[in-house]
Amino acid sequence: MTNAAGRLVLVVDDEAPIREMERRILQQGGYRVVEAAGGLDAIAMLRAGLELDLLIADLDMPQLSGEDMVRRIHAERPNLKVLYVTANIDRLLNARSLVWEGEAFLDKPFTARGLLEAVSQLLTGSLPPASRRT
């Protein structure tokens, strides 16, 4: 049994191939995964009662940015953990002086192992078993 067992992750990204890739990587890692193509869809899913362990948010989305989406979601679910994925991590970290507890950033491009490590670190504070062996 891995530390991923039973955990539900919502992947929000406007680019379908990246969403699918993240879903399949996470499923290989033992997570349950649901997807949303944008921030408004994700907010609607959560307002409909979806119970999540982790939100993975693309920062640069066309309708609603990842940060704006998370700001709205955190207003109702302040303890929901968030992993931001971004191709503009330098710009982001220049604009922000703090990384809140319960959130982390993963720079694109990332490997499958990088994604699983980031998710595991955020959810459990430890690396997944496969990473610990190597």
Place this chain on the structure above:
Amino acid sequence: LARTDFVAATDGRDGDVRGGRTHDPRAAAAAADLRDVEVHQMSETEPARESDLIHRLKNHLCIIVGFCDLLLADCPAGEQRHGDLLEVQKAARDAMEMMPAITERMR
């Protein structure tokens, strides 16, 4: 692993700092809902900026690396296809290593 670029969470989420952003999270969310959705999409008539090109390149590379990793996980070692995928993976990861230098030069 060549690089992960995982920025670990800190313990900065205390009430004071968070309060500086939104004193009443629910009210802030309600107000945000009333605003028009922010549109970040670049006009198709505008020339692509360097940052947009880098962004798109990173997204393409992310897809190559990620799906290559997925395929390798399903491909038995020793097969010709496995070796082929390892070559793709190596090239993709080498390209990942080049991204900081490319980004710096395009600034």
